[in-house]
Amino acid sequence: MHWSDHAIWWHVYPLGFTGAERRALPPGAPPVPRLSRLEGWLDYLIDLGCNGLALGPVFASETHGYDTVDHFRVDPRLGTEQDLLRLIERASERGVRVLLDGVFNHVGRGFPAFADVAAHGPRSRYASWFRPAPGGGYETFEGHHRLVALDHDEPEVADYVTEVMTHWLERGVSGWRLDAAYAVPPRFWRTVTGRVRARFPGAWLMGEVIHGDYAAYVTDGGLDSVTQYELWKAIWSSLNDRNLFELAWALKRHNTLLETFAPYTFVGNHDVTRIASRLDDPRHLEHALVILCTVGGIPAIYSGDEQAFRGIKEEREGGDDAIRPAFPDDPAELSGQGRPHYRLHQDLIGFRRRHPWLVRARTTVTALTNTVLVYMAAEGDEGVAVALNAADDPAEADLSAGPWRHAAGPGRIEGNRVSLPAAGWAIATRDR
Template sequence: MRWPDHAIWWHVYPLGFVGAERAAPSLDEPPSAQPPSVQPPSVQPPSAASSAPEAVQGESRLARIAGWLDHLIALGCNGLALGPVFASETHGYDTVDHFRIDPRLGDEADLLKLVEQASERGVRVLLDGVFNHVGRSFPAFTDAAARGAASPYAGWFDPDGQGDFRTFEGHHRLVALNHAEPQVADYVTDVMTYWLERGVDGWRLDAAYAVPTDFWKTVTDRVRARFPDAWLVGEVIHGDYAGIVERAGFDSVTQYELWKAIWSSLNDRNLFELAWALGRHDEMLTTFAPQTFLGNHDVTRIASRLDDERYLAHALVVLLTIGGIPSIYSGDEFGFHGIKEEREGGDDAIRPSFPERPEETPGYGRPYHRLHQDLIGLRRRHPWLVRARTTKATLTNTALSYTVGSGSDRLAVVLNLADEPAEVDLPSAVWTCVAGEAAFSADGAVVPRAGWAIAETSHP
C-alpha cells in the first residue's frame, strides 16, 4: 500500500481558521480603470510581489494551526489538508502569487516550519492549488490587460468577446487561465514542484472539473517524473470520475456524489438512494480510491444539513466504514453548525475562526467528538477499508445492513432511521459488536430506534 492509502485527512481553511482580516476588493466590485502597475512574474519562481494585504508585522498565524497538530493526531488523523495559503486578494481562491505565502498567514519560513512540525509527528501536508483561474491583481494578468498583444503573457488569458477576459463561472474577479497555452502548463508545473521540493506531500487541485484533462495530464506527468509519491486529487463535482482520473493522471477526485447521497438519504429516510450511491462507489474503487467527506470549506456543515441530528452518527459511520480516503473538515468533529449562502460573505459561517487551543472549542470532549475518535480508531485497525467493497443484506427506506470487505477481512454495518427497532439480515457468521448498539445473531441483528452498530467476525 502507498502512503495515501493510510491517509485520513483533517481539512483546514487557513484564512478563516486563524481569523485573518477580509481583504478588499469584493468579488462584485467592478475593475479599476487602470490595472496595477506591477512587474509581471517570471515563469520560474520566485514571482514578483503581489498587492495582497499585509499582515501585522512579524506575525505568523500559521503557527496557530501548528498548535492543533496534536489534536489532529488525537482524533486519529495523519494528514493536514490546507486550504489556500498563497497570496490572494480576498478569500484565497483569487490567487495573485503562487510562490508567496499570503502575508495574512505569514511567510514561506512559517509554512515550512509548519510542514516540518507536521513531519516530525508523521503527519502529511496537502496544499490547495488554484490553477484554473487567478485574481485580477495577478501580475501576468495586469500586464496582459495593460499591454494587450505586446505582453509576453497575452496568451495566458482568453478575451471574452465583450472587451474583457473569460472568467470562472461568472465571477468577475476570477480570471480564467488559458490552458491551451504551453507557458501556463510550465508555470503550474513549476509551482507544484517548487512546494513539493520544500516538503509538502501532495496537491488538491481546485476546480479541476473546469480544466481540460489533457492539460492536467501534461502537468501531472511532469510532476510525477520528479515526485512519484506525490498525491494529486482533483476537485470534481460530477461526471465520469474514473474516466477523469485516468485521463488527467490524478490519484483521486472528490466524491461529491456520495456526499450528497449520505445527507439526502438520511433527510428523506430513503436509504435506497444511499445503497445506489454505494454501488456506484464500489465501481469507482476498481480504478481509484475516492476522496470521501461529509464536509468541506464549500458546503453547508453536516450538522446543519441534517434535519435530525440523531443521524450525525449514521453519516459518520458510513464515511468511516466504506472504501476511499476520508477527510474530516475541521469543526465537524465538534458538531459545528454553519449554512453556506449564495451571496457575498456567504461562506463565512462555514469558515469560522478557531480558538488558540482545541480544549477551548465548544464540543471538545463531548460524545460526537469522542465518536470521531472511536470510529477513526476502528478504521485504523482495519486499514484494508481503503479499498473495501460493500455488499447490502437488508434494504428498506429506513433500514440498511451491509458488509464491507477485502479478501477475508469483513465488517458488518447496520443502520436504522426508524423510530422503532428494526430487524436486519446479515451473512451467516459469528458477529461481535465493536461500536454502537445492536443485538447481533448469527445471521442478523436487531437495531434500536434511530440506532446503528458495527460488528466484526472472527476468521475461521
C-alpha cells in the same frame, strides 16, 4: 501500497481558521504569522486519529484565497514562507503529512501576468495565458468577475503550474488538492502530473471534481483521486428523506469508482453547509460518520465537524463565513458541548485504522428498506457488516453469512441477526 492508502485527513481552511482579514493586507504591511497557530492543533488532529493536514489556500490572494496573485508567496495575512515551512516541519516530526490547495484553473485579477494583459492587451507577453471573452474582457470561472480563467491550451501555463507544484513539493509537502479540477481539460492535468511525478513519484495529487466523469480525471488526467461529491450528497439526502435506496444506489456507483482509484470521501468541507446543519435529525450525524468510516476511499474530516459545529452556506458575498469560522488558539478552549461527537470520531476512526484494508473495500447491500440499510464492506478475505436504522422505531435485520460479533454501536448482534434501536446503528466483525 501507497502512503495515501493510510491517510485520514483533517481539513482546515487557514484564512478562516486563524481569523485572518477578509481582504489582502495593504502593500508594505508586515506579515502576520497566523500559520504558527496551527502548530498547536497538530496533536489534536493526531488524537482524533488523523495523520494528514489538508490545508486550504495559503498563497497570496486578494480575498478568500481562491483568487491567487502569487503561488510562490505565502499570504501575508497568514505569515511568511518560513512560517509555512516550520508548520510542515512540525507536522513531519509527528508523522503528519501536509496537503496544499492549488488553484490553477483561474487567478485573481491582481495576478501579475493578468495585470500585464489588462494594461497592454494583445501586446502583452502573457496575452496567450488568457482567453478573450465574447463581447470584451476575458473568460472567468463560472461568471465570477474576480476569477480570471487561465488558457490551458497554452504550454507556458502548464510550465508555470508544474513549476509551482514542484517548488512546494521540494519544500516538504506531500501532495496537492487541485481546485476546480473539473473545469480544466484532463489533457492539461496529464501533462502536468507526468512532469511532477517524474521528479516526485510519491506525491499524491487529488482533484476537486463536482460533476463529470470522475474516473476519467484519474485515467486520462493522471490524478490519483478526486472528491466523491456523489456519495456526500447521497449520505445526507438519503438520511433526510429516509430513503436509504438512494444511498444503496450511490454505493453501487462508489464500487465502480473503487475499481479505478480510491476516492477522497467526506461529509463536509469548506464549500458546503456543515453536516450538522444539513441533517434534519441530529441523530443522523452518527450514521453519516459510520458510513464515512466504513466504506472504501480516503476519508477527510472538515475541521469542526468532529465537534458537531453548525453553519449554513449562503449564496451571497460573505456567505461562506458561517462554515469557515475562526478557531481558538488552543484546542482546550473549545466548548465541551462537542466532546461526545469528538469521542465518536475517535472511536470510529480508530476502528478504521484497525482495518486499513477498508480503503479499497467494496460494499454489498444485504438488507434494504426505506429506513434500514445493511451492507457488508469487504476486500479479499476481510469483511465487516454495517447496519443503519434511520427510523424512529427499533428495527431488526439479517446480516450476510457470519457468524458476526459486535464491534461498535448501540445495536445488538446475535449470530447473523442485528437488533437496532431507534435511529441506531451497529458495526460487526467476523467471529473467527
